[in-house]
Amino acid sequence: MASAAEQLAAHMNFGAFSKATELKNRIWFTLGALIVYRLGTYIPLPGIDPAVVAEIFSRQAGGILGMFNMFAGGALGRMTIFALAIMPYISASIIMQLMTTVMPQLEALKKEGESGRKKINQYTRYLTVVITAAQAYGLAIGLEGMQSSAGTAVIDPGLFFRFVTVITLVGGTLFLMWLGEQITARGVGNGISLIIFAGIVAELPSALVGTLELGRTGALSPALIIVLLVMAVAVIFFIVFVERAQRRIIVQYPKRQQGNRMTAGESSHLPLKINTAGVIPPIFASSLLLMPITVIGFTAGQGPEWLTTVAALMGRGQPLYLAIYIGLIVFFAFFYTAVVFNPTDTADNLKKYGGFIPGIRPGRNTAEYLDRVLTRLTVVGAGYLALVCLLPELLISQFAVPFYFGGTSLLIVVTVTMDTVAQVQSHLLAHQYEGLIKKSKLRGRRG
Numbered sequence: 001m002a003s004a005a006e007q008l009a010a011h012m013n014f015g016a017f018s019k020a021t022e023l024k025n026r027i028w029f030t031l032g033a034l035i036v037y038r039l040g041t042y043i044p045l046p047g048i049d050p051a052v053v054a055e056i057f058s059r060q061a062g063g064i065l066g067m068f069n070m071f072a073g074g075a076l077g078r079m080t081i082f083a084l085a086i087m088p089y090i091s092a093s094i095i096m097q098l099m100t101t102v103m104p105q106l107e108a109l110k111k112e113g114e115s116g117r118k119k120i121n122q123y124t125r126y127l128t129v130v131i132t133a134a135q136a137y138g139l140a141i142g143l144e145g146m147q148s149s150a151g152t153a154v155i156d157p158g159l160f161f162r163f164v165t166v167i168t169l170v171g172g173t174l175f176l177m178w179l180g181e182q183i184t185a186r187g188v189g190n191g192i193s194l195i196i197f198a199g200i201v202a203e204l205p206s207a208l209v210g211t212l213e214l215g216r217t218g219a220l221s222p223a224l225i226i227v228l229l230v231m232a233v234a235v236i237f238f239i240v241f242v243e244r245a246q247r248r249i250i251v252q253y254p255k256r257q258q259g260n261r262m263t264a265g266e267s268s269h270l271p272l273k274i275n276t277a278g279v280i281p282p283i284f285a286s287s288l289l290l291m292p293i294t295v296i297g298f299t300a301g302q303g304p305e306w307l308t309t310v311a312a313l314m315g316r317g318q319p320l321y322l323a324i325y326i327g328l329i330v331f332f333a334f335f336y337t338a339v340v341f342n343p344t345d346t347a348d349n350l351k352k353y354g355g356f357i358p359g360i361r362p363g364r365n366t367a368e369y370l371d372r373v374l375t376r377l378t379v380v381g382a383g384y385l386a387l388v389c390l391l392p393e394l395l396i397s398q399f400a401v402p403f404y405f406g407g408t409s410l411l412i413v414v415t416v417t418m419d420t421v422a423q424v425q426s427h428l429l430a431h432q433y434e435g436l437i438k439k440s441k442l443r444g445r446r447g
Contacts, residue, residue, distance in 0.1 A: 023188070023427040030187030033179050034198045040082045040175070041075040041199070045168055047161045048143060048153055053079045055148045070409055071286060073199020074206075079143070079153075081172040084135055086195055089177045090287040092127040094332075096120060097339060128177060129170060136169035137162060188427070189420035193279065197416040200409050232410060235388060239414045242384050243278075246271045247377055249370070251355045268355075270346070272374060275381035277336035279415040282389050282408045284336075285328035289314075289321075322393060326386045333382035343370035385411070 044050050057069075057077045069076040072085035100106040100120070109116035140162040146153040154161055176195060183191030211228070214220040248269040313320045347367035356362045360369045389408050 026188045030183055033183050037195055041073050041080050043081050045079050046164055047155055048079055052148050052150050052153045056146050074203050081168050084169050084173050086176045086192055087287045088132040088173050089128045091131055092124050094284050096124045132170045132173045133166055136166040140165040188423050193416045235410050236414055242274055245274045252358055253355050274377050277333045279412050280336045281329045281332035281385055284332045329385050330382045334378055337378050343367045
């Protein structure tokens, strides 16, 4: 027999959506915010020659710059006010989460609840400013050294240009950070993920046209293009399958005495996802890798010789780059899983409400059992993330296909879409529950 939630989900239709005024307002707000973001990716930095930048970028788009440009929604290739995108904020969030696990003061703040979380968020914003300023200054120096047959990228290089560039890029990143927080609070879905999602999706048509153009000119064979498209569809199906997969642990609740009535014992389940960390590990790994490598790529040739060596070793598809990338993905898969799911707290909550796992003693034994199961699931999940992100990387480095058909971009698009749809469905369910409650109250008054 289907549960009440399943019955409601089965009867959700456009009529229910049209009556959910709050949900419609949230969706319109989300769309409006994403449109504002996309408009900002076309406003160029002051003091640069966009034509020269576009020419230089077209020569380097096959490497690390192409992937960073994907996360920036094309803003880096056009060198706009959102050129650094949201990546510095993600880097700051990573650093703060790592520091929370090693610094007792921050760990105590985390346990304070809402007030502690606000303070940690404030520290994250301050750190974002520092990281963005450092990266923006490096980018400004790199721009001053860039030149093509049409001239130099910077019209009037110097301290004033560097100052304006740092201020503009810091302001752009902070605005995106604020916009993402507003989407999370007043819209639908996770704001930061949706901003990255919107950038990738907006560039997909041009990437598809570029791939077809490569086939027309003979750079890619038609058979290879078909294989790549089939591979992309297969990767999407694989992502959906794994993201939906769960390990359901049976939880038994004993009989309870309620007044003079004895209620029967209940059986429930604790769902553990194979990929608990979701899309966070690839985003975190890319964030830590891309911007430093991008700055090195800009300054290599103008700076010390070791920068050129590092840039060559960390090139797209190089063994060192792939090893570090996969290592970071695996690390953040385990790290973020430990952040979002605490086996000890879960075991304590089960014990508090009388629940237990059949065959496992409550308390410490339950926590150890959950930790063991979660570790095994995370090994599979980390391997899945590494596979999805690594295979397309190898194909892209070999055949120079646009990055938008790679595993990381498809993983972000599919996962964010699934999460957003799930949130929309939860809002619809809540609205229908409210409608049922109101109807039952009216009937009660009439009776």
